[in-house]
Amino acid sequence: MAAGDGDRQWRSVPDALMSAWGDVFDASQEGETLSAPCPVCGATTLHRWFDRHRADPRIIAGLPWWxxxxxxxxCSSCRCxxxxxxxxxxxxxxxxEVDPSTLTHTPAPIEDVIERMR
Ligand SMILES: [Zn+2]
Incomplete structure (x- = not known):
């Protein structure tokens, strides 16, 4: 970990921006890296990652789910x-691929894997 990283704590998305945040992610099917700017800080460093638990294919609200x-x-920049x-x-x-035993509530272990792939 680089010097200073300890100061960059993960934090929740601010309530006032939760709706805008959800809209950005709802609109994307780009995979783990989004092209849209972060609703909180404006940087184009948004990511997502799904951990698959159990196959149970079905249609909900007209959309197909695995x-x-x-x-x-x-967001890798503001750490929301x-x-x-x-x-x-x-x-x-x-x-x-993230070792399931390393997963935590924050995305830190996933971010580490992405950074190593860059
Ligand atoms: Zn951000």
């Missing part, structure tokens, strides 16, 4: 993040 899992959404359990969309594909 099954159950959990998702992280975060969101983590929740839910449905994994069928379009989700990723080359990023």
């Amino acid at each position: 099954g159950q899992g959990s998702q992280w959404q975060w 993040y969101l983590h929740a359990s839910g449905w994994v969309p069928v379009w989700w594909e990723t080359a990023i």
